[in-house]
Amino acid sequence: MKKTFIICLFAMLLAQAYSQDHPEDYRLQIDSIERLFTYQRDTIQLRNGIGKIVIPPGFKYLNAEQSERVLVDLWGNPQGPDMTLGMILPEKQGVMSDSGYVFNIQYDEIGYVKDGDADEINYDELLAEMQRDAEEANKERSKAGYEPISIVGWAAPPYYDKERKILHWAKEIQFGNSPEHTLNYNIRVLGRKGVLVLNAISTMPHFTAVRQDLPEVLNIVQFNDGYRYNDFNPSVDEVAGWTIGGLVAGKVLAKAGFFAFLLKFWKFIAIGVVVLVRAFWSKIRGKKAESATGDAAMPDQAS
Structure with missing residues (x-):
């Protein structure tokens, strides 16, 4: 699954490199990357039973697995243990904003x-x-x-x-x-x-x-x-x-x-x-x- 994500991401960014003269194409490529992620709302149970996160209206949650992809594959961080339990961001915003x-x-x-x-x-x-x-x-x-x-x-x-x-x-x-x-x-x-x-x-x-x-x-x-x-x-x-x-x-x-x-x-x-x-x-x-x-x-x- 991780390899598939990286391959898709690489293909999209490669296509984006050829679309710099066309802002609308650039925007389409960013939107394509955003669609790789699935967000959650409402109540999120944290692992190990320590507690929960209640997502308020106007916000959304990206789970730990997908957040790690953002941190490592999109943003270039070295992979490490316990680097994320997920991310919270405004509803109208994406990780590529x-x-x-x-x-x-x-x-x-x-x-x-x-x-x-x-x-x-x-x-x-x-x-x-x-x-x-x-x-x-x-x-x-x-x-x-x-x-x-x-x-x-x-x-x-x-x-x-x-x-x-x-x-x-x-x-x-x-x-x-x-x-x-x-x-x-x-x-x-x-x-x-x-x-x-x-x-x-x-x-x-x-x-x-x-x-x-x-x-x-x-x-x-x-x-x-x-x-x-x-x-x-x-x-x-x-x-x-x-x-x-x-x-x-x-x-x-x-x-x-x-x-x-x-x-x-x-x-x-x-x-x-x-x-x-x-x-x-x-x-x-x-x-x-x-x-x-x-x-x-x-x-x-x-x-």
Whole structure:
């Protein structure tokens, strides 16, 4: 099935390469790729019985198998375990849209995250620490052939809802010298054994749309009995090495080596997804610009 999908996708993109002088043909090829996906609505049961996702009106859900195809085959990410439980996106938007946003869903069974530090965190100081860590990580990224990542600042400062046990925040990020900055909107829903992770993949021009839809997205996750935060049993349950501040920073604050930090950074913040979205869309947009103007391709754009 996966080979068939890749062959169909390759054929469509090859045909698209010959249709750059005809925007209507380009649009038809994009629509053909979109029709490879089947979306769901209503209530989605998550694997392992941890909970469910209730899809609100105006949104749709792409299951884990198809979402993995998007992340790996369309957007070029390396395949890895537990990279997605599916995607949530607006009803009128597709995975090939060059505007809007997509929320990727993951579950990380890191244990029970204590939230006692939530009121004590100085998020300005934490931001400065994250910026320093990003600069240090850029040394390793450069060695691996990736462009540097700069954390410009908070697009929305961290907020923790104690009653609902939901943490959310947004960062503005720049890849290399790209003039278009990436929006990294993060949601963490705390449970008994871990956290449900929702990461928005988008760009800063779409921040308003993401922020406007955020109340709907915050309501979609429902843990089942036995998996809720208040079901924690200190006698048998594991306590996470993460804190609220650690979730925001993207690393374990206590005794974490640099290598461990990198692993958690990619796993929680999902910047790898954003980096490779850019690689895919730069090819598409570059060809469109070259066809329209006869000049060199446009610089890479983040999506």
